[in-house]
Amino acid sequence: xxxxxxxxxxxxxxxxxxxxxxxxxxxxxxxxxxxxxxxxxxxxxxxxxxxxxxxxxxxxxxxxxxxxxxxxxxxxxxxxxxxxxxxxxxxxxxxxxxxxxxxxxxxxxxxxxxxxxxxxxxxxxxxxxxxxxxxxxxxxxxxxxxxxxxxxxxxxxxxxxxxxxxxxxxxxxxxxxxxxxxxxxxxxxxxxxxxxxxxxxxxxxxxxxxxxxxxxxxxxxxxxxxxxxxxxxxxxxxxxxxxxxxxxxxxxxxxxxxxxxxxxxxxxxxxxxxxxxxxxx
Numbered sequence: 001x002x003x004x005x006x007x008x009x010x011x012x013x014x015x016x017x018x019x020x021x022x023x024x025x026x027x028x029x030x031x032x033x034x035x036x037x038x039x040x041x042x043x044x045x046x047x048x049x050x051x052x053x054x055x056x057x058x059x060x061x062x063x064x065x066x067x068x069x070x071x072x073x074x075x076x077x078x079x080x081x082x083x084x085x086x087x088x089x090x091x092x093x094x095x096x097x098x099x100x101x102x103x104x105x106x107x108x109x110x111x112x113x114x115x116x117x118x119x120x121x122x123x124x125x126x127x128x129x130x131x132x133x134x135x136x137x138x139x140x141x142x143x144x145x146x147x148x149x150x151x152x153x154x155x156x157x158x159x160x161x162x163x164x165x166x167x168x169x170x171x172x173x174x175x176x177x178x179x180x181x182x183x184x185x186x187x188x189x190x191x192x193x194x195x196x197x198x199x200x201x202x203x204x205x206x207x208x209x210x211x212x213x214x215x216x217x218x219x220x221x222x223x224x225x226x227x228x229x230x231x232x233x234x235x236x237x238x239x240x241x242x243x244x245x246x247x248x249x250x251x252x253x254x255x256x257x258x259x260x261x262x263x264x265x266x267x268x269x270x271x272x273x274x275x276x277x278x279x280x281x
Contacts, residue, residue, distance in 0.1 A: 020032070021033055025234070029206065030077065082124055084123045085172060086224070092274040097274070098251045102220070109143060114145070114221075122162065122191075122201065134176070150203065156202075162195075206237075207238055219246075219250045219251070224254060224258070236264065250280050251278070266281075267279060
């Protein structure tokens with residue numbers, strides 16, 4: 001699809017582009033500016049075509065006042081780049097150091113809560129489940145709850161459905177594909193029902209504390225490659241939310257290019273054999 005597919009919108013004016021950027025930042029914390037003009041214009045054009053809006057200004061007026069269109073526009077702007085076993089070193093840290101530390105003073109059968117935020121189309125949350133089944137010998141000794149959250153409702157629907165492309169599955173060994181996925185159909189494989197039922201998916205917005213408060217607190221949070229899309233104010237707000245959602249002593253894993261040390265001094269930097277993580281004291 002190209003810009004020429006939408007003759008009703010050739011370019012956004014500087015004022016219109018600024019208005020789009022302001023709305024998306026207010027709603028999600030993500031920053032889009034002039035350097036992302038084509039990305040912005042393409043998505044606005046797609047939504048204008050769906051809504052048969054005559055002008056960008058008319059469309060933005062509508063989106064600003066309609067909850068359903070706001071959700072659709074947010075979905076259009078989110079970036080769901082992920083795959084199974086992404087940042088595998090953190091999964092190794094989870095089974096080798098983090099969960100043993102968390103369960104050291106707990107009784108078998110106790111609840112252990114893990115949050116994948118953002119979870120996009122589900123690969124990262126399901127990766128946690130598969131990794132623990134394969135690599136943590138005590139996985140059956142505790143009540144492990146894995147929650148996947150994202151602001152993108154269309155991505156969450158795909159996560160629940162559990163169908164994944166060859167690209168998403170490329171890093172998984174063949175043995176794991178055979179163990180945890182149904183046979184390939186139409187160049188996709190569906191994760192088995194037991195795993196689909198073992199992960200709960202829910203919408204949440206990291207810069208809106210009210211949207212995540214009902215989820216309660218977690219022992220481990222994996223929030224990877226989201227903060228890079230935020231500005232400083234949104235990162236600070238997200239840091240506060242992440243801190244509040246951790247149990248005391250809980251662990252936070254960020255993406256390899258992200259650092260909580262530059263955002264908040266409330267976390268303790270913890271260097272493990274496989275990863276650098278952040279802990280709520």
